[in-house]
Amino acid sequence: MRKLQIHLLTLVLILCTPAWAAKSSANQIDWLSYDSARISEGKQSKKYFLYFNSKHCGYCRMLENKTFKDKEIVDYINANYTPVMIDVNENQKIATRYKVNGVPALHFLTDQGETIANWVSYVEADHLIKMLKYIHTDSYQKMNFQQFDQNLSKKKH
Numbered sequence: 001m002r003k004l005q006i007h008l009l010t011l012v013l014i015l016c017t018p019a020w021a022a023k024s025s026a027n028q029i030d031w032l033s034y035d036s037a038r039i040s041e042g043k044q045s046k047k048y049f050l051y052f053n054s055k056h057c058g059y060c061r062m063l064e065n066k067t068f069k070d071k072e073i074v075d076y077i078n079a080n081y082t083p084v085m086i087d088v089n090e091n092q093k094i095a096t097r098y099k100v101n102g103v104p105a106l107h108f109l110t111d112q113g114e115t116i117a118n119w120v121s122y123v124e125a126d127h128l129i130k131m132l133k134y135i136h137t138d139s140y141q142k143m144n145f146q147q148f149d150q151n152l153s154k155k156k157h
């Protein structure tokens with residue numbers, strides 16, 4: 001009887017583990033490495049969201065543990081961007097190519113790999129979502145960010 005209980009418990013754990021793992025990965029950004037993103041080939045249909053960081057950067061940890069855990073941010077980035085995480089200490093040539101002088105640094109690129117905009121500093125989720133929408137919707141081609149933000153505020157009222 002005891003062996004049967006252990007086998008049933010084991011079976012339940014095996015069957016439940018994939019469901020739990022899928023839920024936890026659904027609430028995180030699907031980061032790619034720079035090499036796997038294949039930016040230079042321009043074969044993506046989405047714009048690129050590059051996140052430059054360092055293991056010793058306190059604001060990078062805040063961004064990762066707060067802003068990048070926000071469900072709206074996670075869902076929006078995963079649906080509309082090809083997210084790429086780059087450690088500047090391990091990838092100095094890439095950081096130099098994008099002229100990264102500080103971290104955290106967020107770079108927005110076209111689907112062809114051309115720079116649209118960048119941001120160097122910690123950013124709260126409520127501001128980052130506006131930046132993501134501004135770039136994704138190509139509003140940067142029609143208006144400045146302040147105008148875009150004002151238009152968003154008008155729509156909410």
